[in-house]
Amino acid sequence: MFTVISRKTPARDISQIEVFAPRIASALLPGQYVNVKPTTGSRYVSLPVMKVNHQAGTIGLLVQAVDEATSLMVYNPEIFIFEDMTGPHGRPSLLTECNDSELVKAKFLFIAGGLGVASALMQIEWLNKIGGSADVLLVAPSKSLLLFRDQFEKICRNVFLATDDGSVGFHGSVTQLLGLLPRDQVKGYDLITTFGPLKMMKQVADFALNHGIPATAGFVELLSVSGLSGFRLDVGSESLDAATQGPEFDARQVDFQHAISRSSISVTSGKDAEDAVKVRDISGKSLGEPLSKQA
Incomplete structure (x- = not known):
């Protein structure tokens, strides 16, 4: 069992939860990411980690109420002990395989929306601790759903904002905003990493492909809000499990259109769990190694 240290509500239907898990x-x-089972009878929920406090032995999670299990975590303050938590799960970010000196010199752009801001915050804070820095583009339907702006402004070199309704920042899509940035600035990024809704990540993937910029996309939010904990991705000639062999993949190879068409379907049977979210094979367009690995 795992003790809930604190709960905050940064936006409607969303909770920031700190859990003691040394x-x-x-x-x-x-x-x-981690898998959390809030009560004995509930399902496990895959959640992005937004912060780690090694000294206190706590982790910060971001959860959105979309079903019974997630609603228990968001709306029920009487649940101060989670039945179970497992992790860490999934493969670490590509950044963790790189030399610190290379990370310090490289230029990164993170693009995040929805629960994806948790993963972006975690990675950017990790970069800061080793002397690196990054730009971030935050995307939301409105100002009220633009999460953790203040925190990003403290740790990022540049913070760009885009909202669907124009209530703050740029009024328009992520690609429209990227198109307004200086061309040299955009082409200067060594890696674009995106987290969030599938439609937004598709826009980023298409932009990166068209501009020849390496890019990765993280799928923890899809695992969390849809319960698709067993779906597979066809990456090139391989079929990969998103939960265990991801959750980040080469954004330029994902067939987001097919993923979007299936995103509203819950995986409730073994047959459904075996269905794959297709990924297009882009010959000669693999992510490769934009940064050198440690020996």
């Missing part, structure tokens, strides 16, 4: 906190790397 073993998991000591092992977590950027890009990984």
Whole structure:
């Protein structure tokens, strides 16, 4: 069992939850996630980690109420002990395989919306601790749903904002805003990493492909809000499990259109769980190694 230390409500139907989990906190790397079972009868929920406090042995989670299990975590303050939590799960971010000196010199752009801001915050704070920096583009339907803007402004070199209704920042899509940035600035990014809704990540993937910029996309939010904990991705000639062999993949290879068409379908049977979300094979367009790995 895992004790809930605190709960905050940064936006409607969304909770920021701090949990005492020293073993998991000591092992977590950027890009990984945890599975939480709030009560005995509920399902496990895959959640992005937004913060780790090694000294206190706590991890910060972001959860959105979309079904019974997630609603228990968001709306029921009497649940101060989670039945179970497992992790860390998934492969760490590509960034963790790179030399610190290379990370300090490289230019990164993170694009995040929805629960994806948690993963972006975790990775950017990790970069800061080793002397690196990043720009971030935050996307939301409105100002009230633009999460953790103040925190990003403290740790990022540049913070760009885009809202669907124009209540703050740029009024328009993520690609429209990217198109307004200086061309040299955009082409200067060594890696674009995106987290959030599938439609937004598709826009980022298409933009990166068209401009020849390496890009990765994280799918923890899809695992969390849809319960698709067993779906597979066809990456090139391979079929990969998003939960165990991801959750980040080469954004330019994902067939987002097919993923979007299936995103409203819950995986409730073994047959459904075996269905794959297709990924297009882009010959000669693999992510490759934009940064050198540690020996």
